[in-house]
Amino acid sequence: MAALEQKASDEPGLGFSTRAIHHGYDPALNARALSPPIHMTSTFAFDGVAEMDAAAALGGRLYAREYNPTTALLESRLANLEGAEDAVVLASGMAAFAAFSLSLLSQGDELIVHRMLYSNTTTMTEQGLPRFGINAVPVDLRNPANLDTVLTPRSKGVYFETPVNPTGDVLDIEAIAHRARQAGLLVIVDGTFASPALQRPLQHGADIVLHSLTKYISGHGDLLGGALLGTHGLIEKIRDRGLRYITGAVLSPMASSLILRGMKTLPLRMDRHGSTALAIARMLEAHPAVAWVNYPFLASHARHSIAKRQMSAGTGMLSFGLRGGFEAARRFLDNLKLITLAVSLGDVETLIFHPASLVRARLAVRPEARLQRGVEDDLIRLSVGLEDQADLLRDLEQSLSRL
Numbered sequence: 273m274a275a276l277e278q279k280a281s282d283e284p285g286l287g288f289s290t291r292a293i294h295h296g297y298d299p300a301l302n303a304r305a306l307s308p309p310i311h312m313t314s315t316f317a318f319d320g321v322a323e324m325d326a327a328a329a330l331g332g333r334l335y336a337r338e339y340n341p342t343t344a345l346l347e348s349r350l351a352n353l354e355g356a357e358d359a360v361v362l363a364s365g366m367a368a369f370a371a372f373s374l375s376l377l378s379q380g381d382e383l384i385v386h387r388m389l390y391s392n393t394t395t396m397t398e399q400g401l402p403r404f405g406i407n408a409v410p411v412d413l414r415n416p417a418n419l420d421t422v423l424t425p426r427s428k429g430v431y432f433e434t435p436v437n438p439t440g441d442v443l444d445i446e447a448i449a450h451r452a453r454q455a456g457l458l459v460i461v462d463g464t465f466a467s468p469a470l471q472r473p474l475q476h477g478a479d480i481v482l483h484s485l486t487k488y489i490s491g492h493g494d495l496l497g498g499a500l501l502g503t504h505g506l507i508e509k510i511r512d513r514g515l516r517y518i519t520g521a522v523l524s525p526m527a528s529s530l531i532l533r534g535m536k537t538l539p540l541r542m543d544r545h546g547s548t549a550l551a552i553a554r555m556l557e558a559h560p561a562v563a564w565v566n567y568p569f570l571a572s573h574a575r576h577s578i579a580k581r582q583m584s585a586g587t588g589m590l591s592f593g594l595r596g597g598f599e600a601a602r603r604f605l606d607n608l609k610l611i612t613l614a615v616s617l618g619d620v621e622t623l624i625f626h627p628a629s630l631v632r633a634r635l636a637v638r639p640e641a642r643l644q645r646g647v648e649d650d651l652i653r654l655s656v657g658l659e660d661q662a663d664l665l666r667d668l669e670q671s672l673s674r675l
């Protein structure tokens with residue numbers, strides 16, 4: 273398995289983009305293939321029992337649920353970029369949440385969560401975890417002192433996203449982590465909206481970072497994936513319990529390869545996502561039909577200083593509301609010509625959706641469907657892609673002018 277070992281030239285001090293392209297891979301050890309091979313195999317073959325014993329002793333490199341060389345390269349590169357000791361990748365962001373929570377939490381434990389989370393994470397905390405005797409306690413972490421008001425002897429961890437889905441608002445990682453650590457809690461941050469190119473929560477006191485690789489990190493809207501990053505001890509626990517026998521939600525080597533390819537342009541893409549999003553946020557903020565804009569890299573944003581402290585630049589994610597509210601949001605989306613109506617985010621295509629419309633439609637099949645706490649029915653979420661800035665501005669402006 274030496275094929276994908278770290279190469280000698282992979283020295284510290286190399287920049288983020290260089291590591292995103294080269295870390296952990298040496299063509300000389302891989303038949304001189306420039307691009308890492310995709311190891312499509314479910315199991316590994318050995319010459320003798322002693323050799324098989326040796327692979328088993330390495331932590332079980334016998335079967336593709338415990339090891340795959342292509343996936344191991346992805347994990348090593350992700351850990352390097354995040355500044356983490358170790359990483360484990362899984363079949364989706366939700367698989368990562370399940371693996372973390374079902375590996376590290378037990379019956380009777382409480383997980384403190386920010387009151388606004390990705391909608392399916394909210395469903396997992398409200399309907400999934402309680403079935404296993406784990407209670408999620410929502411609180412508004414925009415004021416980190418609120419953490420203290422919900423602490424009990426059963427509190428085991430605090431979980432939040434920053435930037436937050438779907439608003440794009442930011443939470444103060446350092447302030448929350450400081451309070452959580454004093455109380456002996458594990459701090460888990462979902463950094464999907466920023467990616468390690470813009471924000472590395474471990475440097476600000478987090479213990480574990482979760483990413484949906486489906487979004488910016490892969491960046492091309494062609495797969496699902498998830499990752500958990502942190503100390504070797506924590507990640508190994510999750511790999512050995514959550515992945516191996518609780519969820520079994522392994523990422524396919526094909527997906528690992530596509531994610532490795534996407535990651536090579538991550539810093540370049542984030543740069544462009546952020547600069548176009550800022551131009552769009554400024555246009556929206558000045559437009560008479562727009563009631564409010566939430567983009568933390570606008571100087572007018574209430575938490576601009578927190579965003580600048582923990583992120584190197586803005587992302588492509590923003591939210592806004594129109595003066596015409598719910599009905600205007602629907603007309604506005606219908607009148608867009610270039611921008612694509614779709615959920616998901618972080619892709620090269622600019623994607624837009626209106627959560628309140630989706631919730632209304634879902635009520636027909638799921639009577640308990642409702643908007644996230646704190647999400648108003650005028651909120652429009654925009655994931656700014658990589659098209660020409662002028663074309664995106666023109667499309668938004670023509671639709672605003674027809675309201």
Ligand SMILES: *Cc1c(COP(=O)(O)O)cnc(C)c1O
Nearest residue numbers: 364365366390437464484486497
């Ligand atoms: C999409 C998303 C997830 C879930 O990831 P999947 O890959 O879709 O399972 C989790 N957190 C955030 C913030 C997300 O945007």
